[in-house]
Amino acid sequence: MNPFNPRPLLHLEGAAVFLLSLFAFQWSHVTWLLFLVLFLVPDLSMLAYLAGPRGGAVFYNALHTYLGPVILAAVSFAAQNLIVFAISITWTSHIALDRMLGFGLKYPTRFQDTHLSPQRHSFSRAES
16 A cells, blocks of 8 residues: 555545534525435436446546635625535535545546546555
8 A cells, every 4th residue: 555645534524514504504504305306417427428427437537626615605795695515515515425435536537537536546566
């Protein structure tokens, strides 16, 4: 096992963000039914893979980075809208759970090739 492998840290980071997002959602006092209904919506982006791996990766990554929910959270604060805030937190929690479970951002090669793929975090003996 390589002690310089960042993969375990990325999993822990996902777990921390996931737990924090659950607390934030609870703080919003919005119904958990909204959370359950919206939680898997970002995974609809996988349908873009029907057009091929390059377009699929672009669309999937656009919905699986923290940038979108952070912008949405800022909008929710500006508008003082707790429902929009709850949507941004639900989106954040989805991304965080994906990271915690090892599902990462996609490369345009194939769906399973992600920034968390074990193959991308292994070193050959020459690099050691």
